Each structure stands twice: as C-alpha cells, then as structure tokens.
Amino acid sequence: MKSGIHPDYHKIKVVMTDGTEFWTRSTLGKEGDTLNLDIDPKTHPAWTGGSQQLLDRGGRLSRFKNKYNTFLGS
Numbered sequence: 001m002k003s004g005i006h007p008d009y010h011k012i013k014v015v016m017t018d019g020t021e022f023w024t025r026s027t028l029g030k031e032g033d034t035l036n037l038d039i040d041p042k043t044h045p046a047w048t049g050g051s052q053q054l055l056d057r058g059g060r061l062s063r064f065k066n067k068y069n070t071f072l073g074s
Contacts, residue, residue, distance in 0.1 A: 016040045 009063050010031040015021050028035060041047040 017043050 007027040008030075009025055009027055011023055011030055012026045013021055013023055013032060013034045015036045017037055026035070032054070
C-alpha cells in the first residue's frame with residue numbers, strides 16, 4: 001500500500017440502542033470516540049421482521065397498486 005493516502009484506522013466504541021456496547025475498528029472520528037446508534041439490527045423492522053405500515057398519501061399507493069396489479073399477484 002502507498003503510505004500517506006489512507007485514512008487513520010483506529011478503535012471506537014459503538015453503543016447500540018439498548019445500551020449494549022462493543023469495540024470495533026473504524027475511520028470515524030479519532031481513537032476512543034463513541035458512535036451512538038439511532039437504529040440497529042436489534043430494533044429495525046428490516047432485521048426483526050416487524051410489520052411495516054404503508055401510508056397512502058395523495059393516492060400514490062393506490063395508483064401504484066392499480067398500475068402494477070398483475071405483477072403484485074393481487
């Protein structure tokens with residue numbers, strides 16, 4: 001690797017939404033900084049399989065469903 005072109009890679013502390021912590025290596029901030037997460041795999045519906053509510057603002061969702069009805073299998 002060329003010297004002087006790569007960012008500083010150091011240890012930081014990551015704090016999950018439930019308060020659990022772990023140490024990892026990152027280019028974020030400086031050595032010993034803390035990254036507090038707002039969303040993490042323990043709480044986000046994409047990872048937990050939670051139900052998602054789709055809001056129909058201005059009929060957009062209805063128009064989409066009508067337009068692509070054959071592809072959606074409805």
